[in-house]
Structures are given as structure tokens and as C-alpha cells.
Amino acid sequence: MTLISLDKVSKVYRMGDVEVHAMREVSFVVEERDFVAVMGSSGSGKSTLMNIIGCLDRPTSGIYRLNEREISRLDRNELAHVRNQTLGFVFQSFNLLSRTSAIDNVELPLVYAGVPARERHRRATEALRRVGLGERLDHHPNQMSGGQQQRVAIARALVTGPRVILADEPTGNLDSRTSIEIMALFQELGAAGITVMLVTHEPDVAAYAARVVVMRDGRIVTDRRQTARPAAADLKLSQPATDGAAT
Secondary structure (H helix, E strand, O other), X not given: OEEEEEEEEEEXXXXXXXXXXXEXXXXXXXXXXXXXEEEOOOOOOHHHHHHHHOOOOOOOEEEEEEOOEEOOOOOHHHHHHHHHHHEEEEEOOOOOOOOOOHHHHHHHHHHHOOOOHHHHHHHHHHHHHHOOOXXXXXXXXXXXXXXXXXXXXXXXXXXXXXXXXXXXXXXXXOOHHHHHHHHHHHHHHHHOOOEEEEEOOOHHHHOOOOEEEEEEOOEEEEEEEOOOOOHHHHHHHHXXXXXXXXX
């Protein structure tokens, strides 16, 4: 089933008399359960593509459909509802509240959605357990490693039950082994039925995706399927002999 569809989508930013063409008539389809890595140099348009798919920006022209619904003409409140109900976001810098516990960080999207406190707590606990942090519900970000903080961020993205996870350089601040752990987690989520799209500069990270899209000058220049590298197998090879715990 087609979940994401862009038809000749362009994005033009105007700075005074200057027009910057960030995307140029991009047509792009993502099927449900797909795992897509988007690559490209700075200015290639990959972040603009993700912002439009994430309902954080509007196309200048063209049609964007998410789950068969045309998104391009929705108002601000309708876009916020789509983001909260359909999309989950993971960022390079984690974007956690530093003085707030893991479970409170994960509950935050549910607060905005008006979910009652008891149900928020239940769902946030379940999301943290899903990412392997069931024993760290009350820990604050400064009591966690970078990998653990990114797991909290992924749990926060999962807690609303999204159809799509959008991840912007999710391994950018992590060491090699922890990056593999995070990619193993994304592969698990994909196997569970969640569509995953991530932006990365790293070919080693893109190797874990089932599809790699490369952008240049606002256009998609290559779009290829591949056999995804199994992160769980790499994790076993890199795992220290004396410590089997996740970072």
C-alpha cells in the first residue's frame, strides 16, 4: 500500500529578490513498511524533502499525499493533528528536556494530544520498554549515555503509534557501536510494520536501509533497492566479550 506520495513537488524559498529552488518537481512514492535512507550533500534538498513529508513545511507546487490524504492544502491545526497522529520524529540532537525524566519526556506528545494521565503513563512505559529502557523510566538525560538518550527520543516518537518514523541524522552524535544499536532498533520497528525514513550522510548507515535515495540540486538522482545489511548481526560481531548491555 502506498503511504507517501509526492507528485512533481517543488519548494522555492524567496529571500528578497532571490529565489532558492530547494526542490524541483520531485515525484516520490514510499510503500507501507518501507525503510528508506535519503542521502545527499548540503543543499541537495534532502532536509526540505523530509520537512515536507513531516508536515513541517509546505510545497510551493505539486501534490503531497500521506495515507491517501492530500496534505498540501491543510491548515496549521490540521497539519499539527497529522504530525501527532501519523508521524514520529527523531533528531540528531535528541531534543529531550534536560530536567525531565525519561518517562515524562516520552509522555509529552500525549500531553499535547489530550491523553489522560494514567493512559499516558502506561503508553510511555510500554514505549520505553520497547526500546530497552524499562529500567530507566525515572532517569534524566544527564544520567544517560548518548545511545540511551536517542532510545528515549525513539520511544517518544513511538508513543503516539505513528505509521511513519522520520529520523534526521539519528546516529550523527553517536559512536560506531551505538549507531549500529540504533539501526538495529529501526530495523526491528520496520519489521513490526512501521515505515522508516532517515536522512544520513553516512553510507555505512544507509547500508542498513532497504532503499537508498540520493538527492542533488533539489532532485532525486538515484533511487535504488538493496539488500539491507542486518544490524543485529553486526552488533554481535562488535559486542564486547565482557559486557552484553546496550549503550
